Amino acid sequence: MSANRVLLHVGTPKTGTSYLQDVLFRNRERLARQGILYPAERFDAHFLAALDLMRLPWGGLETEAVGAWDDLATRVREWQGTAIVSHEILANATGAKAARALTSLGHPETEVHLVLSVRDLVRQIPAEWQENVKHRRTLGYAAFLERIRDPDRASKLAAWFWGVQEVPDILNRWGAMLDPAHVHLVTVPAPGSEPGLLWERFSHTFGLTGLDLDLEAERANPSLGAPETELLRRLNKRVNDVLDPADYRPLVRELLAHQTLSRRTRSPRLSLPDDVRAWAEELSATWVEALRAAGYDVVGDLDDLLPTPATAPFSDPDRPRERLVNRAALDAVVVLLRDNARQRAELDALRAERDELGAALERAYLRPSYRAREKVVRSAERRGVGRRMLGLYRRLRGRNSRPA
Amino acid sequence: MSGTQRAWAWVAHLRAGGTLPWHAFEAPSEPLVPGTGRLPGAAQLEVLRRLTLVAGEPVDDRLADAVLAASAPGRGQPDLALTGVGDGTEFGPPPADPLLIDPAELLRLAAGLLGDRLAVARPPDRALSPRRFRVPWRDDHRIVGPPALADSVRAALDEAGHRRGRRTPLVVLVADSLDALLADIHRWRLTQGATPRWEWWLGHWARRNALPPRADLLAIAHRWADRVGADRVHVVLGPTPAPVVGELLGTPTAHASVDGLSPAACEVLRSVNAVLRIATPLEESQRLRDEVLLPALAPYAGRVRAVPRRHRDWVTARAADLGAGLLEAGYAVHGDPAVLEAETAGAAAPTADEVLDLALRTLLDLKEGAR
Numbered sequence: 001m002s003a004n005r006v007l008l009h010v011g012t013p014k015t016g017t018s019y020l021q022d023v024l025f026r027n028r029e030r031l032a033r034q035g036i037l038y039p040a041e042r043f044d045a046h047f048l049a050a051l052d053l054m055r056l057p058w059g060g061l062e063t064e065a066v067g068a069w070d071d072l073a074t075r076v077r078e079w080q081g082t083a084i085v086s087h088e089i090l091a092n093a094t095g096a097k098a099a100r101a102l103t104s105l106g107h108p109e110t111e112v113h114l115v116l117s118v119r120d121l122v123r124q125i126p127a128e129w130q131e132n133v134k135h136r137r138t139l140g141y142a143a144f145l146e147r148i149r150d151p152d153r154a155s156k157l158a159a160w161f162w163g164v165q166e167v168p169d170i171l172n173r174w175g176a177m178l179d180p181a182h183v184h185l186v187t188v189p190a191p192g193s194e195p196g197l198l199w200e201r202f203s204h205t206f207g208l209t210g211l212d213l214d215l216e217a218e219r220a221n222p223s224l225g226a227p228e229t230e231l232l233r234r235l236n237k238r239v240n241d242v243l244d245p246a247d248y249r250p251l252v253r254e255l256l257a258h259q260t261l262s263r264r265t266r267s268p269r270l271s272l273p274d275d276v277r278a279w280a281e282e283l284s285a286t287w288v289e290a291l292r293a294a295g296y297d298v299v300g301d302l303d304d305l306l307p308t309p310a311t312a313p314f315s316d317p318d319r320p321r322e323r324l325v326n327r328a329a330l331d332a333v334v335v336l337l338r339d340n341a342r343q344r345a346e347l348d349a350l351r352a353e354r355d356e357l358g359a360a361l362e363r364a365y366l367r368p369s370y371r372a373r374e375k376v377v378r379s380a381e382r383r384g385v386g387r388r389m390l391g392l393y394r395r396l397r398g399r400n401s402r403p404a
Numbered sequence: 405m406s407g408t409q410r411a412w413a414w415v416a417h418l419r420a421g422g423t424l425p426w427h428a429f430e431a432p433s434e435p436l437v438p439g440t441g442r443l444p445g446a447a448q449l450e451v452l453r454r455l456t457l458v459a460g461e462p463v464d465d466r467l468a469d470a471v472l473a474a475s476a477p478g479r480g481q482p483d484l485a486l487t488g489v490g491d492g493t494e495f496g497p498p499p500a501d502p503l504l505i506d507p508a509e510l511l512r513l514a515a516g517l518l519g520d521r522l523a524v525a526r527p528p529d530r531a532l533s534p535r536r537f538r539v540p541w542r543d544d545h546r547i548v549g550p551p552a553l554a555d556s557v558r559a560a561l562d563e564a565g566h567r568r569g570r571r572t573p574l575v576v577l578v579a580d581s582l583d584a585l586l587a588d589i590h591r592w593r594l595t596q597g598a599t600p601r602w603e604w605w606l607g608h609w610a611r612r613n614a615l616p617p618r619a620d621l622l623a624i625a626h627r628w629a630d631r632v633g634a635d636r637v638h639v640v641l642g643p644t645p646a647p648v649v650g651e652l653l654g655t656p657t658a659h660a661s662v663d664g665l666s667p668a669a670c671e672v673l674r675s676v677n678a679v680l681r682i683a684t685p686l687e688e689s690q691r692l693r694d695e696v697l698l699p700a701l702a703p704y705a706g707r708v709r710a711v712p713r714r715h716r717d718w719v720t721a722r723a724a725d726l727g728a729g730l731l732e733a734g735y736a737v738h739g740d741p742a743v744l745e746a747e748t749a750g751a752a753a754p755t756a757d758e759v760l761d762l763a764l765r766t767l768l769d770l771k772e773g774a775r
Contacts, residue, residue, distance in 0.1 A: 055477030055516065055682050057599075062682040094475040094483045095442060153497050156479050162497065163482055169495040176442075241611045290495070 005082045006105050006112045007206055010174055011091030013164055014127040015117035015188050016198050018221040020206075021046070021086050027213045034211055035081035039072055046072065046087040053101055054093055059245035073104035084206055091116070092163035095173045102177055111182065114174050115205055118167050119188035121280040122307035126270035128161055130224055133233045134257050136240055136248060140233070141317045145276050167305075168290045180295040187300030190308050201299045222258055225267030226317040227324035231332070232257055233317075234325075260335045267324050268315030281307050407489040411443050414486075415472070418452045421462025425453070425503045426486060443491075444472040445483035450502035451513050451764070458764045467767075470520070476512040477519065477679050481505075507756035511675055514763040518672075518697075519679030521770050527695035544568050545653055548624055549578040550585045551592035552664045553645070560646035560660035566653060574652060575628040575637045578645040579621055582723035584748040587708030589618045591664050595698060597690060599678045602670075602709045602753075610718045615726075621744075622729040629735075639730055641739030648738050666706025668754035672763045673701060700769050704762060710750025720745050 011017070021043070024031070028038040040046060048065035049072040051058055058065075076083040085105070093101065102112055129144045139147075139157070147155045153162055162169070167185075175183045184205050189197045203209045224232065232252070239252065272280060288302050365371070380386030413431035417424060426449070452471045455463050463471075475483055485491050485499040545568075547554045547561075557578055579585055586609075590602050600608070609616055617623065621639070629637050640648045650657025665673065676697060680689035711719050727741030 052682060055519075055679060057478055057678055057681065063686060065682055066685050092482075096473060096475045096483065151498065153481075159481050159497070160479060166495055168493070172493055172495060241608065286494070 004080065004106065004110045006076055006107075006110055007082065007084045007115055008090075008101070008105065008112055009084070009086035009088075009115040009117070009206075010093070011088040011116055011164055011170060012118055012124070012167070013088040013091070013131065014124060014221070015088070015119045015186075016202070017086065017088045017117065019199075019217050020117075020202050022217055023213060023215055024084060024086065024206075030213060031084075031208075031211070036207065036211075037076065037079040037081065037083040039075040039079075039083065039085075046085055047089065049085075050087040050090045050093075053090070054097055056089070059249075069101070070104065073101075077104075077106050077110070082207060086115075089164065091165075091170045091174075092160065093173065095176060098174045099177060102174075107177065112178065113182045113184060114171075114178055115184045115186060116167065116170060116174075117186040117188065117202070118305060120190075120305050120307045121165070121284050122272055122277055123188075123191075124165055125272060125276070125280060127223065128165065130229050130270060132157070133229050133236065134224075134253050136236050136245075138233055138236045138240070141270075145273075149276070149279065167287055168294075171291075171294065171296065175294075175296075181297055183294075183296040185291065185296050185298045185300075185302070187298065187302065187304035189300065190304055191311075192308075205299050222262035223269075224257060224261050225264055225324075225328075226270050226315045227267050227320040228257075228261040228264055228328045229270060230317045230320045231325050231328045232261065235332075255335065255339060256332050260331055261328055264328055264331065267328070269312065270317060271310060271312065271314050273314050273316070277307070277310065407486075408443065411486050411489045415444060415449065418449060418456065419462075419465070419468050421456055423453055423456050426450075426488075427501060427503065443486065443489065446486045446500040446502040447476065447481070447484060447505050447509055447513055448472050448474060449486070450505055451510050451517075453502070454510065454760065455764050455768065458761055459768050463768075470517060471513075474513055474517055474520070476509065477516040477682070478512060480512050481509050507760045511671075511756065511760045511763055514760060514767060515672070515675035515679050518676045518763060518767055518770065519683045521767065522676070522680065522689075522692045522696055523683045525692060525696045525770070527691060544573050545649075546573070546575045546628075547578060547649065548575060548628065549621075550580070550588040550618065552588045552662050553578055553580060553585075556660040556662045557646045557649050560657050561650060561653065561655065563660070564650055564655050564657040566650070566655040566657070573632065573636060575632055576649050576652060577621060577625055577628070577637065577639045578649065579639070579641055579744065580643045580645075581746040581748050582619065582726065582744045583711040583719050583750065584643075584708055585619055586616070586711070586719065587748075587750060588662075588664065589616055591670055591708060592618075594665075594670050594673045594677065595693065597677050597681065597686070597693065599674055599681070601674070603712055606711065606715050610715050613718070615722055621726050622733065625730065625733065625735055629733075634733070634735060637735050639735050639737045639739075641737065641741060641743045643743075645739075652738075663705050664708060665701055666704045666754075667709050667751045668758045668762045669701045669704040669706070670709075671754055671759040672766060673697065675759075675763065696770065697766075700766050707751040708748070710748070710752060716747070 009017070009020070024038040025040055025043050028040060031038055044061075045068070048061070048068040050056070050069070051062050051065040052067065053069040056062065072085065076085065083105075090101070105112055125145070125148065126141075128148075129139075129141055132139065132144065137157075144157070147158050148161045150158055153159055164170070171183060171185075186198075186201045186205050189201075199215070200209075235252065235256075239248070243252070271277075284305050284307060288305050291298075291302055291305075365374075377390065380390050410429070410431045414424075414426060414429045417429060422429075426446075448471055452463065452468055455467070455471065482497055484497055484505070487499040487501045489499065491499075547557050549557075557576075586606060587602070590598075590600075590605050593600075593605075614620075625637050625639060638652055640652075642648070644659040646657045646660050673693075677693075680692065683689070684692065723744035727744045730737050731741060
């Protein structure tokens with residue numbers, strides 16, 4: 001076995017993964033100097049690699065992912081030291097894809113450690129619905145809950161949800177080839193815990209403790225309240241047909257959801273209705289029991305997966321207080337107007353620049369020799385023979401010299 | 405005999421060319437050598453069984469290995485365990501009876517296998533035809549319009565021995581009814597790697613109340629008029645435009661049939677496109693499509709899809725606008741503009757089983773040719 005080590009972080013979503021990946025990406029050069037490879041030339045490099053591994057379409061982004069997994073795996077295999085790979089959608093890989101991934105990373109010659117960060121279901125379920133809404137879905141909350149509770153998991157939505165959230169099953173798929181001691185479960189602390197505790201756990205697991213790193217977050221995946229999520233869902237119904245994915249991501253997901261609506265922190269938070277909460281608590285208990293028996297390395301406490309008692313009454317996002325939705329909508333309009341004003345100013349500046357360049361060009365065109373040539377060309381373009389001769393000339397010249 | 409032993413016996417049965425469904429399979433009484441590794445999933449086993457049914461003979465070992473080891477690309481059901489086996493875990497998706505798995509899920513798996521085969525395929529060497537030097541004064545016509553119809557007219561002109569040049573260049577816009585034209589464009593887009601379903605694609609344009617650029621005959625005519633002059637733009641309407649175009653160009657030309665992929669073949673193509681988008685770089689995937697996949701699907705020709713009833717009124721209204729617009733703009737229109745509003749007898753959506761069977765047939769065909 002080689003002295004190299006790979007730390008492969010495969011999920012789960014909504015467990016602080018965006019922050020971790022942001023820190024790793026921004027510090028990748030510092031990390032490399034200290035023997036730790038985070039192989040990425042762009043922030044979403046590992047996301048693209050995961051799309052490639054799982055052959056997953058993602059609103060057109062998949063075309064940028066061709067060969068991304070093999071490229072990543074090659075860099076990991078060639079590295080002398082520790083390498084980190086992290087993306088939460090890897091949680092959904094089938095057993096066959098997981099086996100392929102591990103082999104391509106050098107297993108069993110290289111010591112591969114699997115890392116799974118996990119959070120209790122009572123927080124994960126509403127967070128997943130919110131993620132769905134932030135990815136253009138229009139399904140209401142009650143319908144979402146009904147689909148994920150379908151024992152057959154017949155819908156694509158349920159298949160995806162359990163694929164990335166059913167912790168024991170993820171570990172069955174990913175951990176089947178690994179020593180349980182090389183499988184690390186990082187639990188997200190219960191609500192109200194000391195801030196920074198999750199980072200301490202990540203830091204410990206990934207061997208980052210004591211390293212000089214810039215921990216200022218630039219990217220995060222902040223949460224929305226219940227009325228804000230419902231506003232976004234209603235907005236999706238209106239914009240899905242008129243906004244392309246390339247516009248939806250920066251305008252709706254980033255500008256509205258992440259940069260605007262997530263700042264409304266005083267609105268009711270998403271949670272579970274009592275019956276679903278009871279079901280989730282029961283399910284969590286079976287998970288914790290199975291995970292304890294499996295003998296994985298736990299960073300934190302498996303009891304973190306047992307939901308804490310509700311601290312606020314359930315606020316149904318399907319029947320929100322319309323006043324709160326309206327206020328969130330007004331905030332959104334204000335931000336869009338300000339953004340529009342900013343873009344108008346930028347446009348005015350660009351127009352002024354263009355006019356300046358145009359004037360400079362005009363001065364250049366005023367030379368008598370240019371005007372004479374222009375006259376000849378215009379005259380030729382008016383006649384069939386002249387047009388053909390010009391066409392032939394342009395072909396022979398080898399580039400398009402037609403006027404714009 | 406345990407469920408696992410029976411399952412391994414069924415795997416051996418399928419590998420040997422058996423086609424008994426899982427629920428009807430009875431394991432032989434003699435002791436079995438259990439397989440190693442993980443049991444293949446229910447969908448994988450069902451695809452192997454159906455491949456054998458389509459082939460009418462045992463599937464070769466390499467293909468069988470690939471099927472049993474595959475995971476379906478994209479979103480959908482994960483790998484499902486066989487029902488009645490018991491894998492010792494209470495977690496994960498419920499096990500499935502292979503016969504009851506949605507054929508759309510089996511198609512996803514088959515499309516992934518087709519994509520894998522194509523990604524390693526070596527297209528036949530292209531016979532290099534001498535490049536024709538096209539001199540500008542020989543460009544006497546340009547046929548524009550829906551891809552399959554325009555191609556058929558070009559082919560008919562070539563067939564009729566049309567000699568280019570020696571006359572004023574013309575742009576001839578050919579079109580049939582708008583519903584056939586839209587379906588033709590959608591089908592052509594699939595050959596270029598697109599993945600939207602016909603219903604979604606049509607609904608997308610209907611919701612915007614706009615025609616896709618290639619179907620907007622008026623805009624196309626205007627564009628050409630700007631370049632060559634309106635008097636040189638002719639519009640030939642009808643299902644058989646070739647003879648009229650031939651007459652315009654001075655070459656008697658017979659009607660040519662408009663060939664295109666059947667709806668089932670289009671669905672196979674669409675499913676494989678989704679895989680090729682991520683399996684191979686864009687240019688490479690187009691080459692594989694053009695030189696391997698489309699020739700393999702070419703024998704499965706058929707009518708274009710019908711416009712769903714809910715979009716009929718929208719298509720008719722847009723067709724009426726187009727006809728009126730072409731006349732109003734003063735273009736030379738040959739044929740009755742009302743033909744644009746006619747309802748084409750398009751084909752219904754293929755069933756999932758039809759599409760799956762064709763995908764499996766294509767997989768068997770590619771198996772030989774792609775190596």
